[in-house]
Amino acid sequence: MVPLCGFCGKQRSMIYCRSDAASLCLSCDRSVHSANALSRRHRRTLLCDRCGLQPASVRCLEDNTSLCQNCDWNGHDAASGASGHKRQAINCYSGCPSSAELSRIWSFIIDIPTVAAEPNCEDGLSMMTIDDSDVTNHHGASDDKRLLEIANTALMSDPPSPDKLKPLIGSSSGDGFDVLPLATDQPAGPVSATPKVPYARDDNKFNDGMYEDLCVDDADLTFENYEELFGTSHIRIEELFDDAGIDSYFEMKETPPFDFNEQPKIVQLQCSDVVPADCAMSNTGERADSSLCIPVRQVRSSISHPLSGLTGESSAGDHQDCGVSPILLMGEPPWYSPGPEGSLAGGSRDSALTRYKEKKKKRMFDKKIRYASRKARADVRKRVKGRFIKAGEAYDYDPLSQTRSY
DNA sequence: CTGGGATCAGCAACCACATACATAC
DNA sequence: TTGTATGTATGTGGTTGCTGATCCC
Numbered sequence: 001m002v003p004l005c006g007f008c009g010k011q012r013s014m015i016y017c018r019s020d021a022a023s024l025c026l027s028c029d030r031s032v033h034s035a036n037a038l039s040r041r042h043r044r045t046l047l048c049d050r051c052g053l054q055p056a057s058v059r060c061l062e063d064n065t066s067l068c069q070n071c072d073w074n075g076h077d078a079a080s081g082a083s084g085h086k087r088q089a090i091n092c093y094s095g096c097p098s099s100a101e102l103s104r105i106w107s108f109i110i111d112i113p114t115v116a117a118e119p120n121c122e123d124g125l126s127m128m129t130i131d132d133s134d135v136t137n138h139h140g141a142s143d144d145k146r147l148l149e150i151a152n153t154a155l156m157s158d159p160p161s162p163d164k165l166k167p168l169i170g171s172s173s174g175d176g177f178d179v180l181p182l183a184t185d186q187p188a189g190p191v192s193a194t195p196k197v198p199y200a201r202d203d204n205k206f207n208d209g210m211y212e213d214l215c216v217d218d219a220d221l222t223f224e225n226y227e228e229l230f231g232t233s234h235i236r237i238e239e240l241f242d243d244a245g246i247d248s249y250f251e252m253k254e255t256p257p258f259d260f261n262e263q264p265k266i267v268q269l270q271c272s273d274v275v276p277a278d279c280a281m282s283n284t285g286e287r288a289d290s291s292l293c294i295p296v297r298q299v300r301s302s303i304s305h306p307l308s309g310l311t312g313e314s315s316a317g318d319h320q321d322c323g324v325s326p327i328l329l330m331g332e333p334p335w336y337s338p339g340p341e342g343s344l345a346g347g348s349r350d351s352a353l354t355r356y357k358e359k360k361k362k363r364m365f366d367k368k369i370r371y372a373s374r375k376a377r378a379d380v381r382k383r384v385k386g387r388f389i390k391a392g393e394a395y396d397y398d399p400l401s402q403t404r405s406y
Numbered sequence: 407c408t409g410g411g412a413t414c415a416g417c418a419a420c421c422a423c424a425t426a427c428a429t430a431c
Numbered sequence: 432t433t434g435t436a437t438g439t440a441t442g443t444g445g446t447t448g449c450t451g452a453t454c455c456c
Contacts, residue, residue, distance in 0.1 A: 129415035371442060377424065378443035384445025397445070 016047045016055035018092075020372040028103070033095075042372075043092040050075065059088040066090060239347045 005013045010206050011025030015034070020042065024032060046056040046066040054068030060075070062085040067075060072087070093102075110299055369375050381388050381397035 321436085369443085371425075374424070374443045376443090378445095381422075381444080383421080383445060385420090386444075387419095388423075388444085390422060399444085 013047055013052070017042050017044045017372075018055060020369075022372075023052070030097075043094045045092040046090055054093075056090050060092050061086045061088055229238045 005011045005025035005028050006022040011027060012024035013025050014026045015026060015029040016022070016031070017024060020032070029044060033044070048054045048068035048071055049054045049065040049069035050067055054070060056066035057069050058072050059066050060072070062077070153161075254372075319322075378388075380400055382393075382399075383389060383397045384393075386393055386397070
């Protein structure tokens, strides 16, 4: 059954908007998300071709289908015989690109219907924030110039070269950027964002002023992209740790899913660089100010780069919204099996998977946002002790700036 | 075994206001 | 029947405070 657009109810839906929790046809996507600046910032991705309900996170090049994480699991597990399929990560975009632009973003989609441009939505690619210089600071008046953020795709089995990626993603870190290809022959199962090659930190590049304009606050940490990539929201990740915690899924005590002995250097380096974002020490031993947080950005960009779009549209909210422990982000997803000879016994993994899926199913009945516009408003409203305040009154919490007015 | 205090988790209430919805004309 | 104007109800998130459960002495 062809999923119909949740807005017009007539056209086949192709796009999933997580903010609106809605699947839309291209026309309505463009129409709806050109309404205002907030909706233009909604990040959308393809709809899963299989279930038609969830946002797709990967594209199976063999089947020529876009799949959400769940369908990817089900369709590419060892039992299905499709575990060797090459898959490509699908990222999100925002703004209102034309169908032609979408075709360029998602070159693997050949049947993108033509969509008439909305008069109130400036044409897309010209507004893409892929210019290197634009990465430094996207806040303020330049916001209108970054209406379209297009995420790249990364071929998992055949990682693109840095040159190949550059035009699409922009350079998040200039020449200092390390493209971190994923391991070849991506096995079946969830996609891992963990770099398979050690992150090579080049301290010289941090000292020569190359990144002096960069500030971690301005960086797009793209943790949302992490969600997009894995089809797993932070809520889900949090839930992995609630109740009995991750142990309940993977019986970590008995059989740790992460073989810390295998990649200790990578994980430790990343964590040490990432976690203390606001307490990182400068070379002189002083507390680092914002301009000295570049290594954090560098590392985070490195992590997300191969699979994510560096949108440059970050905010404190984005970081908060993530709610994911950095160590988790740096490491493999909790369900990740280190490999065919991974430390998890097959039975344990299956049971863990079963429990995870059961919980995931249960979550389907969790709170649904009925009105995204109201949520968007609430997300930016100032408060006093958690309560909304009248416009102009003193506040003690501003979701946008995390500052007080007094 | 019982009672009292400390601690914790879960939950409802609160706030302003844009917007959905109902009603009247 | 359709369009417009007006009034009412709803929903949104962070914080606080209340309540019940649990633990320890």
